[in-house]
Amino acid sequence: MIRRDFLKLASTAVGTATLAPWVLEREAAAAAEVDAVKSAFAEAALTRAKVLGASYSDIRINRYRSETIVTRERQVQNVARNQDFGFGVRVLVNGTWGFAASNIVSADEIRRVTAVAVDIARANSLFQRKRVRLAPVQPAVASWKSAFEKDPFDVPLADKIQFLLALNDTALKTNGVSFVNSSMRWVNEQRFLATSDGSRIEQYLIRGDPQLTVTAINRETNDFQTRRSLRGPQGLGYEYIEKYPWQADARQAAEEAVEKLKAKPVEPGRYDLIIHPTNLWLTIHESAGHSTELDRALWWEANYAGTSFLTPDKTGKLRFGSPLVNIVADRVQATALATVAYDDDGVPAQRWYLVKDGMFVDWQTSRELAPLVGHKTSYGCTNGDSWASVPFARMPNVSLEPAAQDTSLDELVAGVEKGILIYGDGSWSIDQQRYNFQFGGQTFREINKGKVGGMLRDVAYQSRTTDFWGACDGIGGRSTYELHGAFNDGKGEPGQVGVVSHGAPVARFRQINVLNTSVSMT
Amino acid sequence: MLLTEADSRAIAARLLGYVKADDAVVFLQSEDYSHLRFAANTFLTSGKRERTTARVTVWIDKRRGSSSTTDLTDAALKQAVEDAQTFARLAPVDVEYLPSLAQQTYRGGQGWVDATARVDLPARARQISEAIAQSENAKIIGAGFHEVGLLAQATATAHGNFHYERGSIVGLAMTARTPDGSGSGYFARNHVDVARLDTRRIAREAIRRAVDSRGARMLPAGAYPVILEAQAVADLLDSGGMSFDARNADEGRSVFSLSAGATRVGTKLFDPRINIVSDPFRPELSKFTASDEGVPAQTTYLVRNGVLETLRYTRFWGQQKNRQPSGPLGLILEPSMPGVSVDEMIKTAKRALLVSRFFYIRTVDPRSASVTGLTRDGVWYVENGEIKYPVRNFRFNQSIVLMLGPGNVDAIGVPERVASSEGGTDPLLAPALRLNAFNFTSQSDAI
Numbered sequence: 001m002i003r004r005d006f007l008k009l010a011s012t013a014v015g016t017a018t019l020a021p022w023v024l025e026r027e028a029a030a031a032a033e034v035d036a037v038k039s040a041f042a043e044a045a046l047t048r049a050k051v052l053g054a055s056y057s058d059i060r061i062n063r064y065r066s067e068t069i070v071t072r073e074r075q076v077q078n079v080a081r082n083q084d085f086g087f088g089v090r091v092l093v094n095g096t097w098g099f100a101a102s103n104i105v106s107a108d109e110i111r112r113v114t115a116v117a118v119d120i121a122r123a124n125s126l127f128q129r130k131r132v133r134l135a136p137v138q139p140a141v142a143s144w145k146s147a148f149e150k151d152p153f154d155v156p157l158a159d160k161i162q163f164l165l166a167l168n169d170t171a172l173k174t175n176g177v178s179f180v181n182s183s184m185r186w187v188n189e190q191r192f193l194a195t196s197d198g199s200r201i202e203q204y205l206i207r208g209d210p211q212l213t214v215t216a217i218n219r220e221t222n223d224f225q226t227r228r229s230l231r232g233p234q235g236l237g238y239e240y241i242e243k244y245p246w247q248a249d250a251r252q253a254a255e256e257a258v259e260k261l262k263a264k265p266v267e268p269g270r271y272d273l274i275i276h277p278t279n280l281w282l283t284i285h286e287s288a289g290h291s292t293e294l295d296r297a298l299w300w301e302a303n304y305a306g307t308s309f310l311t312p313d314k315t316g317k318l319r320f321g322s323p324l325v326n327i328v329a330d331r332v333q334a335t336a337l338a339t340v341a342y343d344d345d346g347v348p349a350q351r352w353y354l355v356k357d358g359m360f361v362d363w364q365t366s367r368e369l370a371p372l373v374g375h376k377t378s379y380g381c382t383n384g385d386s387w388a389s390v391p392f393a394r395m396p397n398v399s400l401e402p403a404a405q406d407t408s409l410d411e412l413v414a415g416v417e418k419g420i421l422i423y424g425d426g427s428w429s430i431d432q433q434r435y436n437f438q439f440g441g442q443t444f445r446e447i448n449k450g451k452v453g454g455m456l457r458d459v460a461y462q463s464r465t466t467d468f469w470g471a472c473d474g475i476g477g478r479s480t481y482e483l484h485g486a487f488n489d490g491k492g493e494p495g496q497v498g499v500v501s502h503g504a505p506v507a508r509f510r511q512i513n514v515l516n517t518s519v520s521m522t
Numbered sequence: 523m524l525l526t527e528a529d530s531r532a533i534a535a536r537l538l539g540y541v542k543a544d545d546a547v548v549f550l551q552s553e554d555y556s557h558l559r560f561a562a563n564t565f566l567t568s569g570k571r572e573r574t575t576a577r578v579t580v581w582i583d584k585r586r587g588s589s590s591t592t593d594l595t596d597a598a599l600k601q602a603v604e605d606a607q608t609f610a611r612l613a614p615v616d617v618e619y620l621p622s623l624a625q626q627t628y629r630g631g632q633g634w635v636d637a638t639a640r641v642d643l644p645a646r647a648r649q650i651s652e653a654i655a656q657s658e659n660a661k662i663i664g665a666g667f668h669e670v671g672l673l674a675q676a677t678a679t680a681h682g683n684f685h686y687e688r689g690s691i692v693g694l695a696m697t698a699r700t701p702d703g704s705g706s707g708y709f710a711r712n713h714v715d716v717a718r719l720d721t722r723r724i725a726r727e728a729i730r731r732a733v734d735s736r737g738a739r740m741l742p743a744g745a746y747p748v749i750l751e752a753q754a755v756a757d758l759l760d761s762g763g764m765s766f767d768a769r770n771a772d773e774g775r776s777v778f779s780l781s782a783g784a785t786r787v788g789t790k791l792f793d794p795r796i797n798i799v800s801d802p803f804r805p806e807l808s809k810f811t812a813s814d815e816g817v818p819a820q821t822t823y824l825v826r827n828g829v830l831e832t833l834r835y836t837r838f839w840g841q842q843k844n845r846q847p848s849g850p851l852g853l854i855l856e857p858s859m860p861g862v863s864v865d866e867m868i869k870t871a872k873r874a875l876l877v878s879r880f881f882y883i884r885t886v887d888p889r890s891a892s893v894t895g896l897t898r899d900g901v902w903y904v905e906n907g908e909i910k911y912p913v914r915n916f917r918f919n920q921s922i923v924l925m926l927g928p929g930n931v932d933a934i935g936v937p938e939r940v941a942s943s944e945g946g947t948d949p950l951l952a953p954a955l956r957l958n959a960f961n962f963t964s965q966s967d968a969i
Contacts, residue, residue: 096568099570127654178773519890
């Protein structure tokens with residue numbers, strides 16, 4: 001479930017001069033000292049947990065760095081730099097979980113907090129109905145870095161600010177543009193996991209999320225339209241800024257925001273849709289990504305994110321989509337947001353099919369979930385979004401495979417009599433069992449007799465998951481495949497945010513219900 | 523361990539003592555949070571986190587810098603100030619800079635209850651075990667979430683302001699499902715005072731709704747009269763679909779904008795019985811009474827007797843428009859006459875759908891504050907004063923402003939403390955509403 005308000009931007013304005021790569025030298029130095037002794041800390045926690053009666057324990061000692069720069073028009077609104085360092089201890093006592101976390105990373109605090117975790121587990125275990133059982137895992141000792149080229153934390157802030165203001169300038173040059181908001185957010189996770197099984201795993205991840213929104217306003221008619229960038233978060237470093245044609249995107253966004261003010265309102269009805277990967281990723285996320293989470297199917301998320309229309313007895317038996325549809329789960333794809341080497345259970349990253357030739361065939365699992373559907377091992381989907389969060393099952397990258405032959409966008413369009421071509425993600429909503437969804441977009445182009453025509457506005461498509469994927473009769477080839485994703489996938493209680501990518505080629509869906517979302521205030 | 527007021531004063535004084543910049547604001551926050559999550563009638567996860575943060579923001583020649591630390595030693599606090607000053611020297615001029623606040627006058631809040639801070643682990647485990655037992659006895663599968671949050675916050679400025687406050691909250695949300703998946707019910711409440719949290723009632727209500735929603739019938743989509751329970755109203759109001767932000771309205775990008783730079787302030791947009799108020803002091807809300815930068819909470823009528831009276835201002839936009847800045851929000855929708863109970867709404871309804879909750883609400887048209895979303899965990903068909911049968915879920919597309927507009931509001935209930943089911947623990951006071959029309963646009967198979 002993509003959260004509405006993930007970015008709570010802090011308030012530090014930082015400017016045009018060069019800044020040291022990591023200005024919080026004191027914290028960095030303190031963290032380096034802890035790095036040197038964290039293995040010893042981990043041993044202390046795991047030993048203490050065992051002495052206190054835990055049958056399993058793990059400790060994550062993690063440091064998170066983030067930097068967010070926010071601008072509007074020709075001014076910098078916010079720059080926030082944060083460093084968040086701490087540890088969380090998870091224990092199993094009598095088949096019952098306990099967890100405790102603190103930002104004071106010291107030997108005494110680790111011993112105290114480990115005891116708190118055990119106390120919580122023991123108190124709850126007196127009333128526990130079903131004991132937790134974990135699928136086995138081979139202990140791993142490993143160190144891994146994600147596939148970035150240029151660490152964004154080594155790039156001067158001045159360069160980043162200059163980039164965003166230049167982007168805004170480009171958009172503002174288009175006649176009719178009223179406002180431009182742009183931002184970039186960088187995250188570095190430095191994770192250390194030690195488990196009582198013997199795993200000792202270090203991981204270093206970088207990801208970035210540049211954003212641009214152009215607003216065009218007609219003050220005479222009291223109308224306004226926005227157009228967001230078609231690019232979003234990626235598991236990339238600063239090379240994402242340097243290699244993607246952001247200026248061209250800003251120009252196009254500005255022109256299309258203005259064009260939307262004059263676009264033809266869509267006539268509600270059934271249309272053939274050609275959906276670009278910039279839009280389809282979110283539909284994959286909500287309809288296929290969440291419905292194949294095993295914890296949802298077992299009603300573990302019933303109180304918040306919801307359950308699933310898929311149930312264990314439907315594995316291998318339910319037709320999810322047309323035979324063209326192959327949906328794969330993946331934690332090894334380079335530059336994807338949910339890619340890791342090992343999950344927070346110490347399970348190695350893998351790739352597997354969820355939907356094969358249109359049939360629903362498998363689940364997303366963790367060590368705790370896997371035995372519940374007869375799997376001997378976990379697919380490695382456990383993740384905690386902070387040292388202070390309890391790790392639990394989170395979505396891997398879930399993607400629609402491209403067709404074997406390299407079908408182009410134009411070839412798919414050529415097969416449409418009356419349809420709409422959709423780019424960019426807009427409004428999104430789906431029910432708690434992942435049947436009924438409604439998605440908007442950023443731009444919509446009319447298709448008439450196999451040709452792309454003028455712009456439409458106020459479009460949303462609404463369907464039912466298996467009807468929608470069953471209506472897929474054309475899938476683009478590898479050359480149309482793109483990876484998009486989210487920084488703000490909400491799940492769990494207490495709520496955690498996940499990061500996840502979804503790859504897709506362009507695809508065609510027949511006779512999908514389209515709404516006009518405009519409402520008159522007069 | 524939460525910071526005390528004395529601790530906070532001392533830390534703030536140390537931080538401000540290190541500042542060599544022209545201006546500074548200090549914000550301190552300490553948290554002690556614990557939870558117990560259950561599903562499928564068994565405990566899932568349970569944990570506790572403790573976190574303390576000190577943040578300092580400084581201005582040098584109107585250039586701003588900020589940094590934060592979780593280490594409260596002298597050396598660490600001094601370094602935090604130096605880091606912030608380093609940022610400030612590198613920053614461009616903050617064109618929205620306003621001097622930090624001088625000493626403000628704050629009304630005392632009532633957001634802390636000692637008993638809530640004393641909730642212990644064995645007692646909680648027993649209490650949630652009893653909620654699960656209620657489910658087991660009713661042959662229901664229960665899932666839910668119990669949390670206790672303790673928070674202490676302090677703000678201090680170089681111009682002499684200081685404010686300290688603590689808040690406690692305890693809450694339980696529960697979803698009950700029939701084992702065959704044909705019925706589902708939800709109920710959630712939270713409070714600052716653990717003595718005011720009736721966990722048995724929460725479990726009982728969730729279970730009743732699950733049982734009563736079995737065997738739902740599919741009705742065609744369309745515009746129906748509805749009775750929205752307080753939870754459903756809170757879900758809509760907290761969705762972000764209707765923002766009272768003044769700057770957006772003035773800039774022409776809000777439902778409250780009018781052509782040629784004007785706004786709808788002063789116009790009768792809502793039913794004349796509707797008041798929308800921000801009042802964090804209301805005892806049933808008892809929210810924090812100062813913003814992070816120290817702006818005191820006020821009681822403000824955003825909508826009075828159906829007229830949009832004012833919007834909400836940041837310090838900067840308030841100064842631009844010669845308006846008082848808005849403090850923290852404590853949202854209340856209340857009638858200007860005694861409210862009607864849900865039972866009375868049902869008894870006097872000729873035909874309506876009774877909706878207990880909404881889910882996954884997202885904006886589809888900000889020009890009209892239109893949102894889409896779905897009903898969840900209980901819809902019933904009401905006819906001639908009686909609940910006749912449960913109904914399958916719907917998707918809706920609806921303008922919140924038009925929903926509350928003149929001619930569409932039939933009856934308004936008694937406001938009660940309820941948090942959005944999708945938005946965490948932040949409470950508002952929302953009444954049930956009976957509306958003449960609500961736009962359901964498609965059916966959902968979900969239960």
